Amino acid sequence: MNEDIFLKVDNYISNLLGQEDKALTDTIASLDNENIPQMSVSANLGKFLQVLMISCNAKRVLELGTLGGYSTIWMARALPENGKLISLEIDKRYADVAKKNIENAGLAQKVDIRVGKALDILPDLIAQNDEPFDFIFIDADKPPYTEYFDYAIKLSRPGTLIVCDNVVREGKILDENSQDEKVRGVQRLNESLKENKNVTATIMQTVGSKEHDGMVIAVVNRID
Numbered sequence: 001m002n003e004d005i006f007l008k009v010d011n012y013i014s015n016l017l018g019q020e021d022k023a024l025t026d027t028i029a030s031l032d033n034e035n036i037p038q039m040s041v042s043a044n045l046g047k048f049l050q051v052l053m054i055s056c057n058a059k060r061v062l063e064l065g066t067l068g069g070y071s072t073i074w075m076a077r078a079l080p081e082n083g084k085l086i087s088l089e090i091d092k093r094y095a096d097v098a099k100k101n102i103e104n105a106g107l108a109q110k111v112d113i114r115v116g117k118a119l120d121i122l123p124d125l126i127a128q129n130d131e132p133f134d135f136i137f138i139d140a141d142k143p144p145y146t147e148y149f150d151y152a153i154k155l156s157r158p159g160t161l162i163v164c165d166n167v168v169r170e171g172k173i174l175d176e177n178s179q180d181e182k183v184r185g186v187q188r189l190n191e192s193l194k195e196n197k198n199v200t201a202t203i204m205q206t207v208g209s210k211e212h213d214g215m216v217i218a219v220v221n222r223i224d
């Protein structure tokens, strides 16, 4: 097994079931044009988010970490007519690029990008006491992933799906002495899930066009 076969199979799957249209390829191109790092999910993982959203009938979606709006576009496309997606982004320049990409995809009506630190905005969302979210995608900075997850539960109902990106990091999570703050952040979340009675959770490892990584997939059972 080598990485070449993972890339070839990823391309095989995306050619069959994860085709990008121009709005998505333009979004990826906009990152290079604007000097923004290429950290979007892959096409197949964008499709995977859609499958998960549709399986839980998601109408209200929360995303942490917008970047250029690539995952946002995949998810907003899986919303029903009256669906809404709120995406949090700390960097105003990234958020402005994402807004253009989302507009270009014809999804501006469904997507609300909020600029600021997720840890500042999440308490506001709780205070608003709106309807709970059906689906939450955590993909912002890694050190506070455990805190993000705890906020996500507070914004959920039983049955809400919470997905967290980049929790395997090429297997670096196996290193108990890692000094990498991103690795430590996701290790802390992964380990907390073992005792978390509010969710039924697993971690799916992923390979393909991006580096070996993984996603937490958790369904909320109860909220206490």
Ligand code: SAH
Binding pocket: 039, 040, 041, 064, 065, 066, 067, 068, 069, 070, 071, 072, 088, 089, 090, 091, 094, 116, 117, 118, 119, 139, 140, 141
């Ligand atoms: N979900 C995107 C990729 C997100 S990359 C996609 O797949 O297309 C992570 C993003 O989180 C970056 O844009 C970064 O600026 C943002 N971010 C980092 N720290 C943050 C914070 N404290 N609050 C909100 N967003 C943050």
Ligand code: DHB
Binding pocket: 039, 040, 041, 139, 140, 165, 166, 182
């Ligand atoms: C990083 C963040 C991401 O969301 C991602 O998908 C890949 C890498 C990072 O900060 O290293």
Ligand code: MG
Binding pocket: 039, 040, 041, 139, 165, 166
């Ligand atoms: Mg990510």
